[in-house]
Structure formats: C-alpha cells, structure tokens
Amino acid sequence: MTPHENYQTPPITYLGPNAIEKFLEHIFAESEKINKIMSVQHPLEKVERDAHEMATTCRICKSPFIESNPKCHHYNHVNGDYVFAAYQDCNLKLKPKVCRHGYVLVCLFHNLASYDSAFIFKNFNKKYVERVHKNGTTSFDDVKAILINSEKPYSSKSKTSSSRIHFSF
Numbered sequence: 001m002t003p004h005e006n007y008q009t010p011p012i013t014y015l016g017p018n019a020i021e022k023f024l025e026h027i028f029a030e031s032e033k034i035n036k037i038m039s040v041q042h043p044l045e046k047v048e049r050d051a052h053e054m055a056t057t058c059r060i061c062k063s064p065f066i067e068s069n070p071k072c073h074h075y076n077h078v079n080g081d082y083v084f085a086a087y088q089d090c091n092l093k094l095k096p097k098v099c100r101h102g103y104v105l106v107c108l109f110h111n112l113a114s115y116d117s118a119f120i121f122k123n124f125n126k127k128y129v130e131r132v133h134k135n136g137t138t139s140f141d142d143v144k145a146i147l148i149n150s151e152k153p154y155s156s157k158s159k160t161s162s163s164r165i166h167f168s169f
Contacts (some may be wrong), residue, residue, distance in 0.1 A: 024128055034105060071086070
C-alpha cells in the first residue's frame with residue numbers, strides 16, 4: 001500500500017497448491033521492487049538547494065543549526081522530492097530502516113495465531129534469504145519475527161539488524 005499512484009499495485013489473490021510458497025515468493029519479489037525504488041537518489045533542483053541554504057532551524061526539533069550536528073537534506077525516499085532541512089541526528093530518526101542488502105520490508109499480520117503462523121514458517125525456505133557473494137561464498141539473511149501483542153511466539157527472534165524482511169504478528 002502506498003499513496004504514490006505510480007507504484008500502486010492491485011491486490012494479489014491465489015487459490016491453489018503451494019499457497020504459502022506463492023505468498024512468500026510474492027513478498028520477496030515486492031521487497032526487491034521496493035528496494036530499487038527506495039535506492040534511487042535524485043539531485044536537488046536550484047529552488048530546493050536555495051531553500052536548504054536559507055534554512056536556519058531544523059524543521060523537526062525547531063533548534064537552530066550548529067556545526068557539531070550538520071544540516072542535511074530530508075527528502076521523500078520514494079519520489080526523491082526535497083522536503084526540508086534537518087539536523088543529521090533528527091533526519092536519521094525519520095529514515096527508513098536499512099540492512100546490509102537494502103531497505104527493510106515489514107509485513108504485518110492481524111490475528112495470526114501461533115498455529116496459523118506455523119504454516120508460514122514451516123514453508124519458509126532458505127532460498128528466500130540466500131545471498132551468493134562476488135567471491136562465490138554463500139550466506140543467509142536473518143528473518144525477524146516480532147510479536148506486537150500477547151500471543152505466544154512460534155519462532156525465536158533474531159537480534160541482528162541484517163534482516164530485510166520483518167514479520168510482525
């Protein structure tokens with residue numbers, strides 16, 4: 001879901017064999033598309049550069065700019081538009097989460113009890129998180145499951161920040 005019309009896609013439905021595998025393939029394909037969109041950097045237009053240069057306070061914390069906390073460009077990571085000038089520290093708090101291999105895609109599930117989540121994790125295959133490096137070695141990304149209510153966890157939590165897909169139940 002996105003308010004950016006040029007990136008909106010219709011809902012996907014699937015009824016057939018290997019439904020969980022199809023679901024996971026779709027999630028990881030979406031993650032790749034989102035990463036490509038979010039990774040594009042756009043140069044500032046003259047009017048944006050001028051507005052940035054004229055800014056004297058951080059639009060987030062409202063404090064005047066000082067040398068020890070540099071002024072930086074806060075921009076929309078989807079369409080590349082310059083939004084405002086901000087302290088580097090303030091700006092980093094707004095930045096989308098990034099891991100070693102790109103932006104983090106968060107998947108939220110509503111009312112997915114432990115028993116139901118077992119189908120997702122049971123069918124989760126290492127191929128979805130496999131990375132083959134330039135030197136020929138292979139590694140695997142972590143997948144993080146986070147409980148956001150009192151349900152019992154089906155799987156253990158990963159504490160690394162390298163996970164690109166975060167499932168929240």
